[in-house]
Amino acid sequence: MLQRIYDWVDERMDITPLWRDIADHEVPEHVNPAHHFSAFIYCFGGLTFFVTVIQILSGMFLTMYYVPDIINAYESVYYLQSEVAFGAIVRAMHHWGASVVIVMMFLHTLRVFFTGAYKKPRELNWVVGVLIFFVMLGLGLTGYLLPWDMKAYFATVVALEIMETVPIIGESLRTLLQGGEIVGAQTLARFFAIHVFFLPGALLGLLAAHFIMIRRQGISGPL
């Protein structure tokens, strides 16, 4: 049955080359922890992606309860945390996931650096990777404000104050993010939009580029 569905779609779309491309790539011995335990360092990239998927899924569930305005934001998080079934766990996953993703990404960066995997012909993939790092930091910064509690509010005030001290673009940058004279309703709305739409959009694009390049070039050889 499945085979017939596959054939039906394949006849119309010619998906076999696509499928072979995704499934049929070799995993060389030197990156396979089953053969060399030290190859576990090659897992960090995959784990980063894994946690990113957790972040996207748990984040989607959080938005089912979260209300991005200054009157209800805190209340909705409080409600989610204390009343909703598994709400505290989903929020904890998103909270800790944000930290774990940064740690994994840091380790992945170190692995790529110290194995010299960013050298020709993989320069562009390194650049995309560093951009992903920046996007992740941006996600962390904007997500921190959303619960609208004391630590969120004052951390954001400090972050915006630091940004403002950057010459030339500083003030415009602050206005852009803050959306008004004070850190308030506008800021929360903007951080929400950035956290939930702009940066994830950028992230998905960059991840696609990252993976397509890996598929294209294959993983770097043994040292």
Place this chain on the structure above:
Amino acid sequence: MHRGKGMKFVGDSRVPAEKKPNIPKDYSEFPGKTEAFWPNFLLKEWLVGAVFLIGFLCMATAYPASLEGVADPTDSAYIPLPDWYFLFLYQLLKYQFASGDFELIGNVVIPGIAFGALLIAPWLDNGPERRPSRRPIATAMMMLGTIATIYLTWESVEEHDWEAAEEQGEIITDDDIIEVDQDARGYEIYEEQGCIECHGDQMEGAGAAGPDLYDLPYGAEDIAEIAVEGIGDMPAGLFDGDDEELEVLSEYIEANGQPDDGDDGEEDDDEDDNGDDEEDE
């Protein structure tokens, strides 16, 4: 691939009518113990992923994400702290060579160089050597950057006053606030003497500025003493009214802001009752 004349398509589409066989590559031809990603490696990878996921879920269940009180922009005494992965930047800006007049160094020059170099690393270290030991400069730079980041984060954590942070920003729910009698003379003094600024308009406390004043373990006389001489982080000399006002105030606080008679504290005050009041609690 077949090109040009004679190609057959599916209907009027651009999909070639000729099917390619769906067979895996022969991995025995590859060097070493190369194996196929699908399904061999993915299964093992999923095993690692499952173990990781279980550990992660245990952590998420055991340590819920913290939530402090709702944001109160007027609480100027709150000690802010960014999330931990920004601490290295935050700490950098605290050093003298990177703040004040040299602010530019801390907020643009150093991070700019560090992140800029990271971004264009492939062109800075463009030799063909891949082993870390064969490209000492690049290795040293990366080590330096990593150690500096870890060190700054560490220092920031060391310097932060975690005890004070623990106390501030606690969730104040409505149940915790006792409606105090705002018409009483005691409240008037409480307001006038500025206690209200640090202990809140319902004596519920004001974040890091001062704790709540409910159900204190002190008698009225001790409270009067604290009001004059201060205690812990509360400075001395805050009270500058006369003795009679001090007494009304301290009794008002001792009674959790619910004096028996309401409006007029004066008629009701007998000092000797202080001892009894304590027992009442």
